[in-house]
Amino acid sequence: MQKYGTINIKDATLEPWENPFPDRNYTIDIDFPEFTCLCPRSGYPDFAIIKISYIPDKTIVELKSLKLYLNSFRDKSISHEESTNVIFDALKNLLNPRTLKVTGDFNPRGNVKTIITVSG
């Protein structure tokens, strides 16, 4: 069975911004089509579109810090399932949003395409 080491994301810091309309439920959908990391098994690069959808509470995520954070996976060895869940946890902890969904839509590997969807 596969083992996971500790994920240490030290290269980038997600930055919260004040939500300008905290009294209203509205949805923010974000697509980042240039996510890349390394396959923990083969060492080859993986590619994905990361999709984020949330209803903010007191804070929203600043977009440039999000881009830098997602770029920081470039040299990490991390599976499809784990990277999507790690991004979910990071946003959940930062924003404590009213709803949150994170999708990792990965390019095929060995002719197999995988999409991971975490919501909560």
Place this chain on the structure above:
Amino acid sequence: MQKYGTINIKDATLEPWENPFPDRNYTIDIDFPEFTCLCPRSGYPDFAIIKISYIPDKTIVELKSLKLYLNSFRDKSISHEESTNVIFDALKNLLNPRTLKVTGDFNPRGNVKTIITVSG
């Protein structure tokens, strides 16, 4: 944390028209694919499709005045989240519709695409 100044939309006035079928619930969907404003952080232009969907009550919005109103954002420095919410508020105040949804579907910036959806 980001700060927002007062939004002063003085260049255009949304015009209400009498709803010719006020006794019936029906839906009006409007797409305006040529919305542009200025990024409050970088000063660069932003571009979006603004989508409006509502069930009118006593009034409907006149389409030419809507176009002029949306054009009036051309020189405003305003974030994605704020412009979508401001348009929602303006239509809500003008029409008091039975339902209203406003979507700001923005072109990518820094390879990050954002869609803001406000409904109520």
Place this chain on the structure above:
Amino acid sequence: MQKYGTINIKDATLEPWENPFPDRNYTIDIDFPEFTCLCPRSGYPDFAIIKISYIPDKTIVELKSLKLYLNSFRDKSISHEESTNVIFDALKNLLNPRTLKVTGDFNPRGNVKTIITVSG
């Protein structure tokens, strides 16, 4: 505020046919992509796809009479909202169907695209 005159559709008569399967609920979806009328404000021609979806009761609409009826709007000055509601009323009165939805999906005018949906 806008005013509407009386709509007098004298050029065409919608024809009912006996529903061959009145004991069963089934759906009839019709698309008519070549609807055109005149804008009551500018006088310019407007173009739309008219979409009709209904569950018939005792009668169904004969398709050639429907085509002639929709063609009869060619010289009428009528707004998007009104033409869609007028078609809805005509079919409602003719067929008294179990459900009925009429959509007027209009080409953009002044870069603004409008879709009107009436159901009941």
Place this chain on the structure above:
Amino acid sequence: MQKYGTINIKDATLEPWENPFPDRNYTIDIDFPEFTCLCPRSGYPDFAIIKISYIPDKTIVELKSLKLYLNSFRDKSISHEESTNVIFDALKNLLNPRTLKVTGDFNPRGNVKTIITVSG
């Protein structure tokens, strides 16, 4: 008002097969894009995609017999509404499935496109 004669489908026989997994609900979706019959009014050929979706009970329909059955409409004079309902009845009687939906998605005639959907 239109009249319908007796439909006599003598050229083809739908063949049932034993459902290999009768203890489980699963869905079978079938598309037949080459359906053609004759318009009972004009005599011109009509063309449609017939779509079938069902959850089988004890039997499933054998696909070659289905193809021959659908081909047998080639020389029949039958309306859009009737052909879709007739196919629905034939499958209902043969298979007695847990659910069944039949759609007749017809090519436009006189610029009018019609889709008939029967489910039960």
Place this chain on the structure above:
Amino acid sequence: MQKYGTINIKDATLEPWENPFPDRNYTIDIDFPEFTCLCPRSGYPDFAIIKISYIPDKTIVELKSLKLYLNSFRDKSISHEESTNVIFDALKNLLNPRTLKVTGDFNPRGNVKTIITVSG
């Protein structure tokens, strides 16, 4: 009526991996567009996209072993309905997931397209 022999999948073994996030419901969607087997009636090859969607419990399926397993149908004579159900059973038994759906989206045969969907 058709008969089915025993399916003996001896050429490949599906491998379970530990689910790194068992305390959370998340969805894994997998597409395998290069499935091929043999028609039990005609002997001709069949082709399909196999789609798998599940919420894992304690284990997830390792993707390379899945690919080898799906490749192992290449020389089997098996119907559309049976292959989809067999794959469903194999994953159900291996993973005991919280939800599972398997779809066999087959290329047309005799101009008839078939999609089999099993969920549970």
Place this chain on the structure above:
Amino acid sequence: MQKYGTINIKDATLEPWENPFPDRNYTIDIDFPEFTCLCPRSGYPDFAIIKISYIPDKTIVELKSLKLYLNSFRDKSISHEESTNVIFDALKNLLNPRTLKVTGDFNPRGNVKTIITVSG
């Protein structure tokens, strides 16, 4: 080796119209997406889009007579290669156009798609 009997198209007559602009070279492109005939080998129906492109000389083909002519293949047993060439010859003899191209774009049979193109 295959044999061809005599083709006798007696059910429809192509009608020439006077070319209103014979002093100028211009192109007429026609698509007829509802062509069907019978396979001379299997007896099953075949389906095709017939595409015609020509520069007229003294006459153009009247479109309703063309439609009736193409419909007249419905009960003929004729191969892909022969039907396309027969249509080419009929138009060539009728119109003696400055250029002529006829394409028979047939639906797949046995998973093999065929397009026949005759020009002269």
Place this chain on the structure above:
Amino acid sequence: MQKYGTINIKDATLEPWENPFPDRNYTIDIDFPEFTCLCPRSGYPDFAIIKISYIPDKTIVELKSLKLYLNSFRDKSISHEESTNVIFDALKNLLNPRTLKVTGDFNPRGNVKTIITVSG
């Protein structure tokens, strides 16, 4: 054989503008997707996209006058071939451009789609 009366376009006047760059060959491509006229045979409305491509010499066509000119065909009874050639002649006479191509891409009638292309 068909007969053509005199075309009298009195409702609109095409307006020339000075070409701001007459010393250089450059191309102007124009699409007008809302052309409608009347079929001289059946009286039913016809619909087309008119496409114009030219290299201007001393003048270019003013776009609003072009729109009004094309709108003026709304009540004319005119065939596909003739309307395309008439528009070609009107632009040729007005602009005497270095090259000119006019295409009338008409919606299907009786399931037959026609495209007329005139260039010179």
Place this chain on the structure above:
Amino acid sequence: MQKYGTINIKDATLEPWENPFPDRNYTIDIDFPEFTCLCPRSGYPDFAIIKISYIPDKTIVELKSLKLYLNSFRDKSISHEESTNVIFDALKNLLNPRTLKVTGDFNPRGNVKTIITVSG
């Protein structure tokens, strides 16, 4: 460097038919989207669309024999380059056509997509 063994295609025989129109140049385009063989290096299955385009001389290829011939590669270990060239040679030898082009449009392997085109 790679080595190639002898290709022995014993399972299927391409069958020529008499060209019904040998006095005229016309083109036959064939697509076969379900080609599969085995990678000579990894042993994994490869998938491709085989496209054939030719102007026949005295003979044309019978389509069912072509399908059986292309199916006969299912268990062969053969590279992209070699299979495309072998098919080209087989058709060249059988038909001696006036022109011939064969394309092997292969599914990606290791994220690399390859298309081989042979013409002569």
Place this chain on the structure above:
Amino acid sequence: MQKYGTINIKDATLEPWENPFPDRNYTIDIDFPEFTCLCPRSGYPDFAIIKISYIPDKTIVELKSLKLYLNSFRDKSISHEESTNVIFDALKNLLNPRTLKVTGDFNPRGNVKTIITVSG
């Protein structure tokens, strides 16, 4: 007839970079989908995709300076024909490239779509 004032592009300066491969002909294709300026006649905003294709000689255009240059048209009143030609001249003068093509692909105005193409 239309008149043009002097174009004064003072807000941005196109910057040349040394061509790293001046001894070889190669092509650089650039798309800028967010061009906007003002209609000199109506005052309304216009929108276009600007496409540039060139074979460089000694210099290439730096992309950020190009973006700022194209953004500088935001407040200019300039026609479709003139803006495309002005961009062509600016790049021609800056780079003296071996070939150059500039296309202004404008959004429809008054339902008329225009594309201007300058090459030299």
Place this chain on the structure above:
Amino acid sequence: MQKYGTINIKDATLEPWENPFPDRNYTIDIDFPEFTCLCPRSGYPDFAIIKISYIPDKTIVELKSLKLYLNSFRDKSISHEESTNVIFDALKNLLNPRTLKVTGDFNPRGNVKTIITVSG
């Protein structure tokens, strides 16, 4: 003006294979959609599809070594123009093909999309 350091590709070696059909001209088209490198100016990652098309002479490029070679740009700081030309030179030197074209089709940066095409 921009400066370029020495490119040292030490991580991967392109491997030639013997061309199995050197007596015939045929074309090999390769797409690699997952190319990534670093922008020499901003340090941000760039993404591209690399497309290669060549007619081989005595050797062809082995596809796995090509994939590793293209992956080796992941940590290089290199411009769009230079990376495309460097790949062209590497393949030219390795294969000395009869023709060669290399295209770098890069994702937009700052809303500007660039495609570099080198052929020889």
